[in-house]
Amino acid sequence: MSRIGKQPIEIPAGVTITVGDSEITVAGPKGQLIVPVQPKTKTSVEGTEVRVTR
Numbered sequence: 001m002s003r004i005g006k007q008p009i010e011i012p013a014g015v016t017i018t019v020g021d022s023e024i025t026v027a028g029p030k031g032q033l034i035v036p037v038q039p040k041t042k043t044s045v046e047g048t049e050v051r052v053t054r
Contacts, residue, residue: 005052008046008049008050008051009049009050009051009052010048010049011045011048011049011050012028014028014029015027015028015029016028017045017050019037019043019044019045020037022036022037023035023036023037024037024043040054041053041054042054
């Protein structure tokens with residue numbers, strides 16, 4: 001993984017992130033996005049950051 005890919009992702013104000021078993025849902029003032037998750041990755045929400053690891 002690259003060094004940029006290891007950095008946490010900041011969550012802007014007004015945006016909510018829900019992590020499911022096979023998908024991540026991001027909802028905000030401009031709409032909603034549902035993204036499938038690869039089985040070998042782990043996604044965690046820590047405060048105002050999202051971390052994606054292998």
